Amino acid sequence: MPELPEVETIARFLRGTHGLAISRSPHPNGPLGVLGRKFADVQVTWQRSIAEPAAPAFCARLYGQSILEITRRGKFLVFQLEKDWMLIHLRMSGDLRVEPRDKTTLGLHDRIIFNFADDARMVFNDTRKFGRAWLLKDPQQVLGTLGPEPFDPELTADAFHSMLHKKKRAIKPLLMDQKFLAGMGNIYTDEALHLARVHPLEKASSLNYSQAESLLRAIREVLTEGIRRNGASIDWAYRGGDFQNYFRVYQRNGEKCPLCGDKIERIMVSQRGTHFCPSCQPLEKG
DNA sequence: CATCAACCCTGAGAGC
DNA sequence: TGCTCTCAGGGTTGAT
Numbered sequence: 341m342p343e344l345p346e347v348e349t350i351a352r353f354l355r356g357t358h359g360l361a362i363s364r365s366p367h368p369n370g371p372l373g374v375l376g377r378k379f380a381d382v383q384v385t386w387q388r389s390i391a392e393p394a395a396p397a398f399c400a401r402l403y404g405q406s407i408l409e410i411t412r413r414g415k416f417l418v419f420q421l422e423k424d425w426m427l428i429h430l431r432m433s434g435d436l437r438v439e440p441r442d443k444t445t446l447g448l449h450d451r452i453i454f455n456f457a458d459d460a461r462m463v464f465n466d467t468r469k470f471g472r473a474w475l476l477k478d479p480q481q482v483l484g485t486l487g488p489e490p491f492d493p494e495l496t497a498d499a500f501h502s503m504l505h506k507k508k509r510a511i512k513p514l515l516m517d518q519k520f521l522a523g524m525g526n527i528y529t530d531e532a533l534h535l536a537r538v539h540p541l542e543k544a545s546s547l548n549y550s551q552a553e554s555l556l557r558a559i560r561e562v563l564t565e566g567i568r569r570n571g572a573s574i575d576w577a578y579r580g581g582d583f584q585n586y587f588r589v590y591q592r593n594g595e596k597c598p599l600c601g602d603k604i605e606r607i608m609v610s611q612r613g614t615h616f617c618p619s620c621q622p623l624e625k626g
Numbered sequence: 627c628a629t630c631a632a633c634c635c636t637g638a639g640a641g642c
Numbered sequence: 643t644g645c646t647c648t649c650a651g652g653g654t655t656g657a658t
Contacts (some may be wrong), residue, residue, distance in 0.1 A: 346651075388634085429652080430651090432650070468637085468650090508627090509628065513628095526650090611631085
């Protein structure tokens, strides 16, 4: 479910540097976020939510460690602890919330309950059970295969063009391949391709320099807008963002293209629903 | 390499 | 109402 902007929004909320944190903080007037909090008892209600190590070791090793820093890499949340690194991937339906330990009852789909040494807790809720948490000495063990961050200044138009030039695949599945570029998912890929006026089935290697440059700019623009709007909230996983109200093509099949007024179409690409404007995004070279 | 189907899961909505 | 079918912001695996 969450893509880069949603994960970034959650990371900011967990750091307490985000206005949204107020509504989720155990203490509306107290300190925000979970930075500095120390893990106490951790309960796991669905064992497979823990990728590594096995759940009992995961809980035991976490006990007593404080959270030093929280960052994001691709779609991963990265918790730097005193002795370990904890990674959480929300996959399709995962979410994290912070609340008082005692007040609220647990929800049906709460999979991991991280109790802190104080009176707060952080809860990993995940309806579809696809999300995973890791506890590692070296986070590169999992993050090492990821492609560059879309906002990495070293990712220049030149560099991006040469990356695309080496790939024969269709552009959409390539952009969604986390080894190629980290953080893009189904929504933001459709939005970026529309903004750059590139057909989702266009071969990556067929994009010229100017198209690569405008695609990179479009990727950064839609991600920036998503972050500015606190991500998109659709289906059951509402987390305060409203980017869903500004989709140009995603889930707007049958509606008018905001650029040309033609009808937006929906096709399947690599088993993913794909939305585009056939007029603005003509297939040039297949 | 790259593609594809199956799989991991639950739930919402459409159509009958 | 209840059934069946499709679809959902992600990613891995094994076959081809």
